[in-house]
Amino acid sequence: MSRQSEAENGTAATEAIPDCPHCQKPLPLCVCDGITRIENRVSLLILQHPQEQDRALGTARLTAMHFANAVLKIGLSWPSLSKALGRPVADPSRWAVLYLGSAKVADLDTKRDIVAINRKGEVEDDQRAILQDIEGIVLLDGTWSQAKALWWRNAWMLKCQRVILGPSRPSRYGKLRREPRRDGLSTLEAAAMLLSSLEKRPDIAETLHASFERMLTKYREFQSAQPAAAPKPRPKRDYRRRRRA
Numbered sequence: 637m638s639r640q641s642e643a644e645n646g647t648a649a650t651e652a653i654p655d656c657p658h659c660q661k662p663l664p665l666c667v668c669d670g671i672t673r674i675e676n677r678v679s680l681l682i683l684q685h686p687q688e689q690d691r692a693l694g695t696a697r698l699t700a701m702h703f704a705n706a707v708l709k710i711g712l713s714w715p716s717l718s719k720a721l722g723r724p725v726a727d728p729s730r731w732a733v734l735y736l737g738s739a740k741v742a743d744l745d746t747k748r749d750i751v752a753i754n755r756k757g758e759v760e761d762d763q764r765a766i767l768q769d770i771e772g773i774v775l776l777d778g779t780w781s782q783a784k785a786l787w788w789r790n791a792w793m794l795k796c797q798r799v800i801l802g803p804s805r806p807s808r809y810g811k812l813r814r815e816p817r818r819d820g821l822s823t824l825e826a827a828a829m830l831l832s833s834l835e836k837r838p839d840i841a842e843t844l845h846a847s848f849e850r851m852l853t854k855y856r857e858f859q860s861a862q863p864a865a866a867p868k869p870r871p872k873r874d875y876r877r878r879r880r881a
């Protein structure tokens with residue numbers, strides 16, 4: 637392939653850009669240098685679907701890199717929470733799994749933005765006591781259907797506390813990556829919301845959002861400087877909309 641045709645071919649040009657060995661993003665999008673380390677009390681486990689390959693705009697690895705107490709695993713299923721985490725867990729019910737599924741905070745009778753729900757999708761009785769007792773968070777990283785696959789393939793998640801989020805503002809991705817639901821957030825934003833709230837530490841959200849904004853700024857700069865080479869945002873279109881009868 638000639639140089640010119642390679643330049644015209646966005647995919648080839650993208651593949652020629654080396655990745656940062658730490659965050660595994662294309663180097664022009666790396667924000668590793670400015671990461672402020674967070675000592676977190678509530679543990680974080682991020683399970684990434686193996687087909688989630690949004691190198692440019694994905695946030696799972698970047699999120700995990702911020703926390704002293706975080707584990708990122710890539711795969712489809714694990715036999716238990718402790719196997720996924722790589723250490724024993726005394727009581728999985730003190731771990732919260734964020735899984736929206738068909739549940740929506742807006743449909744529930746609550747003013748909270750983090751809601752613990754039961755297996756029937758109803759609001760649990762003592763929200764405050766449940767959330768105060770949470771010692772770890774599990775986030776599912778991928779598209780809507782990938783998160784659904786992770787949820788259904790890991791039966792141990794039923795022993796954990798399911799939570800859903802009703803964020804007061806939509807995702808900071810804006811037009812770069814349209815979330816199919818208004819309450820859909822990036823993995824980084826979900827971690828920011830949950831950990832800063834459970835630990836009552838607004839600085840956690842501030843630190844994560846600052847990194848996210850830097851990443852998005854780098855993406856936009858790169859996109860305007862080299863439109864052909866910029867990694868394309870992945871359209872999130874696999875959320876199945878119900879057909880109107």
Ligand SMILES: [Zn+2]
Pocket residue numbers: 656657658659660661666667668669
């Ligand atoms: Zn990096």
